[in-house]
Amino acid sequence: MGFSPENIARAIDEHGPNADTVVIIDAISKYTVNCEASSSKSKTIDHFLAMGFEEEKVIKAIHEHGEDNIEEIANALISSAADASPVIKEEEDIEWSESDDEKYANFLSSDDEKVSDSSSENGNQLRSLMNMGFSELEASLAIQRCGTGEDVSIADLADFICAAQIAREFDEFHADPEEQKPNVKKRRIEPRREPRSSAADDEPLRLPNPMIGFGVPNEPGLIAQRSLPAMARMPPFFYYENVALAPKGVWDTISSHLYDVPPEFVDSKYICAAARKRGYVHNLPISGRYQVQPPPKYTISEAFPLTKKWWPEWDKRTKLNCILTVNASAQLTNRIRLALEPYSGEPPESKKKYVIEQCKKWNLVWVGKNKAAPLEPDEMETLLGFPRNHTRGGGMSRTERLKSLGNSFQVDTVAYHLSVLKPLFPYGINVLSLFTGIGGGEVALHRLQIPMKTVVSVEISAGNRNILKDFWEQTNQKGTLIEFADVQDLSNEKIVELMKQFGGFDLVIGGSPCNNLAGGNRVSRSGLEGDQSCLFYEYCRILDVVRETTKTMRRS
Template identity: 55%
Template sequence: MDWSDSDGNEVLDWESDEEPGPGSSPARVADRAGPSDETCKAGPSHRPLVSHFMGMGFSEDMVMKAIKENGEGDSEAILETLLTYAAIEKCPENIDHSHNNCSLASEENNSDGDDLSDISGFEDEDFTMGLSEEDKKYLTLMEMGFHPEEASAAMRRCGPDAQILELADSIHAAEVQESELGESTYSNNKPESFSYNCSRGKRKRFAEETVNKRRCVQTESDSSLISIPKPMVGYGLPNQRITTICRKLPESAVGPPYFYYENVALAPKGVWETISRFLYDVEPEFVDSKYFCAAARKRAYVHNLPIQNRFPLLPIPPKTIHDVFPTTKKWWPSWDPRTQFNCLQTCTASAKLTERIRRALEHYDDLPPLTTQKYVIEECRKWNLVWVGHHKVAPLEPDEIEMLLGFPRDHTRGGGISRTERYRSLGNSFQVDTVAFHLSVLKDMFPNGLRLLSLFSGIGGAEVALHRLGIRLKVVVSVEISEVNRNIIKSWWEQTNQTGTLIELADVQQLSGDKLEELMCTFGGFDLVVGGSPCNNLAGSNRYHRDGLEGTHSSLFYDYFRILDLVKCIMGKNI
């Protein structure tokens, strides 16, 4: 009969004496009936392998087919094939989109409170660069939700060459053994395989989730026509002598009007090819803002701006954590190797997390165990935590993030804007120093100022960059759906005593062809069209709705192209 485990997930009572009915699955029937003739005819090495996968709930025919396809030496490849077969049977119309659902946990809903620690709003970065294979496996197990001591114990039991699935099996086996026999989870004796110690439904579900997660990582790392360079320095950095780059733009892309579009660099496969194709086949410029400030921010920019004679904003911002926040150096432990922050997020760590870290360290004076060090460093990297006392970490404050992103102090403060809204607005903004370096070529081209069309401009990163470059903003037409962001831009406009005209529109649908033509007739056209949409649907950290350019937020790119194309046509640049 059917029953549910403690998590509310339906599993099957495989030991039931109930006769199989018409609705029984082939795997269930096969399991009750015992091994078939085909299984019995299989060699000695086949029999345990077939039983192993049938114990997970797969049918005998499916298992034999997978073994025949992959050979019996690679159990992980067999499992991959079996899960693929199962997915095809369940939803053939969606099999090509399996990489969009790579979560090991259910989606958490954001609330109006300040505790956003459970929201996956941070961007995946290269945390594992330079780590040993053993450390990478340890961090993978941590990311899958296992306790640090569980991960370490499993690695001791299984040895350094064990695969992730084997380590996860070992952890689950230890958990089952502890619950059934009352033995210690961290026993040095290697328990029996997880395959034979827990319900088949639960084991199959866990295996499926684990492999789906690995597929997600593999899909994201697949090569594409547009490759991401390493290091990610674009067409050059400030004050760096490089070989002269000759970039020839397609004729349809030559400005004016100039255009500049930004989004997250590590997007799903094919996204940047699509963006480039729509934007007149201009290839993106990949830049990591860690070369401009003390925080990483991997972004790509498609633009038709000149790339010669760029210059940076002054003063040059500090590029290390201790230079930005010198008071943290006193408390910074020797085993925390960070010199820069990870990508700045749309959310922040909770007080509960910082308290957990304090408790994990409180029993040690200077050098905690390696497992504790790894756990703390991973959380600090993930949430950009800084050391503010002995064994005490804290998240960055909004005004500190403003400084790292190049915005003036209190740019997002005031006007009834909550702390949560400040984090969200800052996390979706431009890094001003990076953008200003690219836009600096416009200063000599428009000595009397320029007319800017800013689409989905957030908190006005492009406007702030142009202002800091000393370029007058004669006209700014800003399209931004967030009332909070519109209020921030309007407040900045007034506080900086801008002499031009600011027009704010709340909905991109308001910018029809007629409306656009009316604005261009009034102001004489636009010199620069800037755009960028929130990276929620593209970022690797979004395990739930990584929908690429079809996502709710990133689909705004198509509106960006539509409006840019209208501007070009109205200005006589028919393509």
């Protein structure tokens, strides 16, 4: 690629591994210009030659735009390559339905997605990319990952390949920033426990429709009773969360390792203004639930009233998709503006469908005439039930805030489930919080006004640990907060010691990483055997220790 390892590392460190590809490339290019001004022209030529562009076109673009305008040179070269390619047939419009929401919100695609590609269109794009110097394998993978059609340009595909090449050099395409540090221990998989029943031989769990679990506040069909397996009725209470749309068999395994408790699947769009399909395995009572106050805003217009003025009538969305860990690029929102500007009235059907597709995929809202914009972190905090500015400041970059919010609980949903604990623990609760993130469980308990006597939190991200610590201090919590970094370092002996110190734990709450479960991960969607999602077995290990120690403490 022609990029130095130092500049690649600097760009990824500054913007995060999930940042938009254009942002990464632009950042690296700017570093190169700033650091090597003395021989910038020759370096610029070498830079673009290494990317596969023809020398004659590179020199011409530098002459037209100036050697310092790296971004304009890159756009000119990519546009030139795209213009030289055969005319691409416009893709047929995509019909959207309510069930499509999270498929396209899970980054770019899910395993259930169906794409109507044309072989000739793929061939045209493949040839264009190969003419730019990319290998056939790289071009084919880019088309497979990004799709085709009027919304996916040659420039988008080239950006994707360039970013993938950068990421491969550092093995960071799907890595967590905390794991990019040297000498980090390899994640281990705990030995599998045998399922406690013959449920593994049955058909896989099916997702309900509508996805409202045992009932939600704004919908009919409330269920007030269920029968728990005998093994799940002993203390403490436990509450485990992860993505509902996991690979086949994952939820059967989760259920079998958590005492055969069937998962409760809930889409948070039935509780708030944003979708979030999640499964929850817990042994909490389900009778007597109530909604946390103040209740969440139920529609987009209620959550963001300033968007009403600019919201086009032909955009019929009332709910947003699942909050993502990444945001749409400025280039995309500019393409939407350019697509709509020629029309004083309602745009043609094909333009409307293209715009709606992008708005749904990236959770865009209308902030001006023809101006669609991604959600800001403080708006995401509102949708997810966190206090305003919960993740702001304290060393957290915008990219880090987006990632932390995208991986968090939907607080209003979790609070609805945990509300049954308030009458059971009027004087306070001891909590063991695993994979705490930005403290969704703690915020839910606080909003329910359930006193937290002790919270032992385990969270790998130092930034997230600081967020919880700040929340603890700013809300004047009277209890004790103890933070650990890694669940693998929380030994059985340490758990017993903590339980004896604080009198045991009343609730074990958490959701292990979904990296290898989420539909958007095409590279390593390996289920619970994946390098990150295998940490589910650490949750099981720790919960078993807490349960056994609780039995011992009660007998003594």
